Amino acid sequence: MPMRNIMSHNILIGGFIQNGDLDSARILFDEMPERNLATWNAMVTGFIQFEFNEEGLSLFSQMHGMGFCSDEFTLSSVLRGCAGLKAIQLGKQIHGYVMKSGFDCNMVVGSSLAHMYMKCGNMSEGERVFQGMAVPNVVAFNTLIAGRAQNGYSEGAFDQFHLMKMAGLRPDKITFVSVISTCSELATLGQGQQVHAETIKSGSDSSMSVRSSLVSMYSKCGCLEDSVKVFTEFEDDDSVLWSSMIAAYGFHGRGQEAIKLFEQMEKKDIEPNDVTFLSLLYACSHSGLKEMGTKLFNLMVDNYNLNPRLEHYNCMVDLLGRSGCLEEAEALIRSMPIKPDAIIWKTLLSACKIHKNTEMANKIAEDVLQFDPQDAAPYVLLSNIHASAKSWGNVSAMRKAMRDKKAKKEPGISWLEVKNQVHQFRRGDKSHPKWMEIDEYLKELTSEMKKKGYVPDSGSVLHDMDVEEKEYSLAHHSEKLAIAFALLNTMPGAPIRVMKNLRVCNDCHLAIKFISEITSREIIVRDSSRFHHFKHGKCSCGDYW
DNA sequence: ATAGGGTTAG
Numbered sequence: 219m220p221m222r223n224i225m226s227h228n229i230l231i232g233g234f235i236q237n238g239d240l241d242s243a244r245i246l247f248d249e250m251p252e253r254n255l256a257t258w259n260a261m262v263t264g265f266i267q268f269e270f271n272e273e274g275l276s277l278f279s280q281m282h283g284m285g286f287c288s289d290e291f292t293l294s295s296v297l298r299g300c301a302g303l304k305a306i307q308l309g310k311q312i313h314g315y316v317m318k319s320g321f322d323c324n325m326v327v328g329s330s331l332a333h334m335y336m337k338c339g340n341m342s343e344g345e346r347v348f349q350g351m352a353v354p355n356v357v358a359f360n361t362l363i364a365g366r367a368q369n370g371y372s373e374g375a376f377d378q379f380h381l382m383k384m385a386g387l388r389p390d391k392i393t394f395v396s397v398i399s400t401c402s403e404l405a406t407l408g409q410g411q412q413v414h415a416e417t418i419k420s421g422s423d424s425s426m427s428v429r430s431s432l433v434s435m436y437s438k439c440g441c442l443e444d445s446v447k448v449f450t451e452f453e454d455d456d457s458v459l460w461s462s463m464i465a466a467y468g469f470h471g472r473g474q475e476a477i478k479l480f481e482q483m484e485k486k487d488i489e490p491n492d493v494t495f496l497s498l499l500y501a502c503s504h505s506g507l508k509e510m511g512t513k514l515f516n517l518m519v520d521n522y523n524l525n526p527r528l529e530h531y532n533c534m535v536d537l538l539g540r541s542g543c544l545e546e547a548e549a550l551i552r553s554m555p556i557k558p559d560a561i562i563w564k565t566l567l568s569a570c571k572i573h574k575n576t577e578m579a580n581k582i583a584e585d586v587l588q589f590d591p592q593d594a595a596p597y598v599l600l601s602n603i604h605a606s607a608k609s610w611g612n613v614s615a616m617r618k619a620m621r622d623k624k625a626k627k628e629p630g631i632s633w634l635e636v637k638n639q640v641h642q643f644r645r646g647d648k649s650h651p652k653w654m655e656i657d658e659y660l661k662e663l664t665s666e667m668k669k670k671g672y673v674p675d676s677g678s679v680l681h682d683m684d685v686e687e688k689e690y691s692l693a694h695h696s697e698k699l700a701i702a703f704a705l706l707n708t709m710p711g712a713p714i715r716v717m718k719n720l721r722v723c724n725d726c727h728l729a730i731k732f733i734s735e736i737t738s739r740e741i742i743v744r745d746s747s748r749f750h751h752f753k754h755g756k757c758s759c760g761d762y763w
Numbered sequence: 764a765t766a767g768g769g770t771t772a773g
Contacts, residue, residue, distance in 0.1 A: 232764085256764090259764075259765085260764085263764075263765065267765095289765090290765065291764060291765040292765085293765085294765050294766055295765065295766090297766085298765090298766075324765095325766080326765055326766045327765085327766080328766085329766045329767065330765085330766050330767090331766095332766095332767095333766070333767065355766095356767085357766050357767050358766085358767080359767090360766090360767040360768070361766075361767050362767095363767090363768095364767060364768060365767090390767095390768095391768075391769095392767055392768040392769095393767090393768085394768085395768045395769050396767085396768060396769090398769085399768090399769080425768095425769090426769075427768060427769035427770095428768090428769075429769085430769040430770055431768085431769050431770085432769095433769095433770080434769080434770065434771095456769095457770085458769055458770045459769085459770080460770085461769095461770040461771080462769075462770040462771095463770090464770085465770060465771070466770095491770085492771085493770050493771045494770080494771090495771095496770090496771050496772065497770070497771065497772095499772080500771080500772060503772090527771095527772090528772080529771070529772040529773095530772080531772090532772045532773070533772055533773095535772095536772075536773080561772075561773055562772090562773085564773065565772080565773060568773085595773090721773090746773075747772085747773065
C-alpha cells in the first residue's frame with residue numbers, strides 16, 4: 219500500500235471521528251492493510267475522547283502488540299482512559315513507560331499522569347507527579363486543585379489556588395469551578411463571594427459551569443436568594459444549571475419550588491438527566507411529597523428512559539420510609555434489580571427510628587451489620603430507638619456490642635465563619651480558648667430554655683449515664699457550642715450560620731428552636747443532609763428531617 | 764492533533 223494511501227485514509231478516519239461516527243472510522247480502520255502511528259493515534263484518541271475507554275485501551279494494547287511506539291498524543295489519551303476506568307494498575311505501567319521514554323518532561327503527559335492518579339484516589343502520587351514538573355502551567359495547576367477538591371482535601375485545594383496566582387498564572391473558568399466547589403464543601407461564604415468577584419473581573423461569570431457551581435455554593439452556604447440571582451442572571455442555560463438550582467431548593471426543604479422548576483424545564487424542552495431526578499427525589503423526600511416523588515420516579519423510567527441508580531432507590535426508600543410506609547420501603551429494597559448496599563439499609567433503619575418501629579429495626583439491623591460490624595451508625599440508631607421506647611436494657615446491650623466490636627462513632631464537628639475566620643468546635647472540647655465563657659453562657663441559656671418548657675431529649679445520648687451527666691453531655695454537643703460562640707461574638711439580631719458534619723440530633727434540633735425564640739435570632743444550620751432555618755421557635759423543616 | 768472543570772442519595 220503506497221504511503222499516500224495511508225495518509226488519505228487517515229484523513230478520512232479523522233473526519234469520521236470529528237463527527238463522532240466511530241463505527242465508520244472502525245470499518246475503514248479494519249479495512250486498512252497498513253497503518254502508521256497517526257492511524258493508531260486517531261483511533262485510540264478518538265474512542266477515548268468519546269468515552270469509549272475500554273475500546274480505546276484495547277486498541278492501544280493491539281497497537282503496542284504490533285510494535286508501534288506511543289508518543290505524547292497516545293500517552294496522554296491512554297492515561298485519560300485509565301482515569302475514566304479507574305484503571306490504576308494499567309496507569310502505573312504506562313507511568314513506567316513514560317519514565318523510560320523521557321515523556322515525563324512533557325507537560326501534557328505529566329498533567330494526564332497526575333490526573334490519572336488523582337482520579338484513581340491516589341492523591342500522594344498525583345502530588346508527586348505535579349511536584350516533578352519544572353514550570354507547571356494553568357492546566358497542571360487545575361489538575362492538582364481539582365484532584366485535591368475531589369479527594370476531599372478542600373483546604374489544600376484552596377491553598378493551591380493562592381499559590382497558582384502567586385506564581386503569576388491567571389486562573390481560568392476551570393480553576394474557578396473547582397475552587398467554588400471547595401467553598402460549597404466547606405461552606406465558606408466569605409471566600410466564595412471573593413471568588414465570585416474574581417470570576418466577574420475575569421469575565422468567567424457567564425460561563426455555564428461557573429454559574430452551576432455558584433448556584434450550588436450559595437445554596438450550601440445558606441444564601442438561597444443568591445443562588446436564584448446567579449441562576450437567572452443570564453439568558454442561556456443548560457440541564458446542569460437547572461439541576462443545580464433544583465438541588466439548591468431541595469437542600470433548603472423547598473420541594474414545591476423544585477418541582478415547579480422541573481415543570482418549567484420540561485416546558486422549555488431542556489432534557490433532564492439522572493442527576494436532575496436525583497435532586498428532585500431528594501427534594502420530595504425532604505418535603506414529605508410522597509405521591510409526587512413516586513410519580514417522578516416513574517416518569518424518569520418510563521418517559522426519559524433513565525436507569526435508576528442505587529442513589530435513586532435510596533431516595534425512594536427515604537421518601538417512603540420518612541412518610542411512614544416502612545413495609546413499602548423494605549419491599550422496594552428487596553425487589554430492586556440492584557444489589558443493596560449498607561447505605562440504603564441505614565436509610566431504612568433511620569426511618570424505623572423516626573417512626574419508632576423497633577420490630578423492623580431489629581430485623582434489618584442484621585442486614586446492615588453484615589456490611590461492616592465496625593460501623594457505629596446502626597448501633598447508634600438502634601440505641602436511639604430503644605431509648606425512645608425506654609428499654610434501657612437494650613440500650614446498654616447496644617453500647618456493649620459497640621465496645622466489643624470496637625465500633626467507632628464519627629466525632630461531631632461544627633464550624634462557622636466569624637469575620638472571615640473559621641471557628642471549629644467538637645463535642646465537649648474544652649481546649650477552645652473561649653470554653654469557660656461558652657460553658658457559662660450555655661448554662662444560663664439552658665435554664666432560660668427550661669423555663670419555656672424545654673426538656674432535654676435523653677434518648678439522644680448513647681452512653682449509660684445518670685440524668686445529670688446525660689444533660690451535661692447533650693448541652694455540649696458541637697452545634698450548641700458553635701451557636702453559643704456565635705451568640706457571644708456577633709451583633710445582636712444578626713443571623714447565625716452554623717455547619718455540621720453529621721445530622722443534627724433530636725435534642726439539638728429542639729434546643730435550637732428554643733434558642734431562636736429566646737434570643738430573637740435567625741439560626742441557620744447546615745447539617746450533613748440539608749438546611750434548617752430556625753426562627754421564632756420554629757424550624758423550616760417542620761420537624762420532618 | 765494531545766491535558767484540567769459544573770449539578771448528585773446518606
